[in-house]
Amino acid sequence: MRRALVLALALTTCLATAGPGLAADPAPAPSGTVAAGSSIPPKGWKAPRNAMGQPDLSGQWSNATLTPLTRNPRISSKATLTAAEARGFEKLWAEALAESDAPTDPNEGTAEVQAKLSSSKLVEIRPDFIAAGGDTGGYNTFWIDPGTHLVEINGEYRSSILTTPNGMPAARKAGAPAPRGGGFRDIYDSYENRSHGERCISGFGRNSGPPMLPNGYYNNNYQIMQTPDAVVIEVEMIHDARIIRLNATHRTDGLRPWMGDSIGRYEGDTLVVETTNIQEQQQFMGSWKTLTVTEWFTRLSPTKILYRFQVADPQMWDAPWGGEYTFNTLNGRVYEYACHEGNYALAGILGGARRIEKDAAEAAAKAPAAAAAAKGKTGGQ
Template structure:
């Protein structure tokens, strides 16, 4: 499975474009009004959210369990983490040694970040310079946060005993997941990005290309998601669809509440289940232009059939020092035929071995 993921990621990373340098558990608190008042304004009188933004960060959605209820790092802790990643980048960009004994000349996976190790190393053998998972702790209102989630322990709340499991976009496990392309993940098929970049909720993927372009009009807001070229359309002052269709990113409608764009998304498909919830899931997002260089992003998760009460999190998009180019990932890339062909070959070899044919080993 790791090999398959490496192949898919390797295919996608070849298309990496320009990369720039980079209510506690219910409804998040509103943004600071004084700060939001300084935000650029659009021609229709609403705050201007348009532009290029990024959410790459060292901070993850779920807090490390060892931190308990600690929601904010000290300034010294944040500086130390950021210094360590600076050294990590420097070490990772050194020429790889093909005689090191480590597969692909890569660093020992035990020393890698968990998300890198899960992919078998530095994403298919690429040097650290190809990756941009974030180099700074996420600040929200100036506070270096230990997690996006604003639940007391920074963890996903316990599910109701009656809650059913949902699904997800990562296919089945084992060899059966290589039976056909539809069994592979949406990311490998280049339909949606790895992780939840497009959302909702919109979350960084921990690897690279966590960049966005917001385009705003009086009737709609479009969010162009670099990973993997998705465009999410938010219809303003509209009604949710009633035809039962569940678009890849759900059905998003929005409206302005003062300085904040409020977006409600329903009709989320099973393939985009979030922590097991999808059928009755409603995600409410709040976008507030918090000054010239930041957009405060808050999200609330509500599914009464899965959790006892709504919960959520928050972080801040920061201005991207550059623009978003096309991420040329498309279904039918060479990795998928290779993986499926490899699976057929393994099946043939297994059948030959079972039959006791010579040369089956």
């Protein structure tokens, strides 16, 4: 659970790379500092129940994984890999990460840092890691903790989280809004224009969801707590508490809470969650107003929870689509992600913008006088 010392880098893995993948039937199918173990339970094992008789999902979990949201041909063009293929890729990843995990030379400029990253094995496998270099040098891969294993479900190793045939989202309807990301980078009028991650309101990825997705970089840790009336998922990044109301109905007051309005129910050994009323500022690939996200949480083994999701928006996609991965037991616990709104960085960003505006205004005011002086020196020619 490493903490980055600078502002979080932009998420490319989930939102820029992301199928009619899940059937409507929610019946369940029989990876950092994460406990290893297969999703196939030991012989005779039964999914545990808590004191309230609910399927026991409580505890500390991580969804860190090397499996990207959408299929990456650098990993495989197939939906699944053999155990040998998976181990080979994980070994290649570990070597590439170790190669890039060198101390940063304080005398190197941004161009030199980016050049080294661009030619590294790490970026060859994951091009989005070029963002780690940042516009000002960023930070090295010591701070990166994306996981060490591919997703394994029922003995199959997955090349993508999405379960669509091509490992990509469903086709977008004609005229549907394009996916939106960022938009705040060069807008400095107000703190309200800055990103949620920068303002410490929510994580820079989709860790809190819904759908809940690993961000591909670090801090992919969770704590799940259960009560008779609710399930609470504490999200390390960025200290969100996602509250799922059990056996309830969706709100009708028009309010759109952070992370949407989630209601849940237990079906056998599975927690089923449906979320609507998602905020525009937390849109998923351009969808929010008529977006419905359905999620299934099923305990697979002593060390794994199967997480599946489906997104549906009749105004956005031709059909519902989704994916699946596993939460894995965390060897440790989730501590506070020490991010706080209104810190020095935000004040510095806005203060720097005001200084640039002031300098530009002063230069513009001096321009007429300078032009007049020059004209006088040349005799009006």
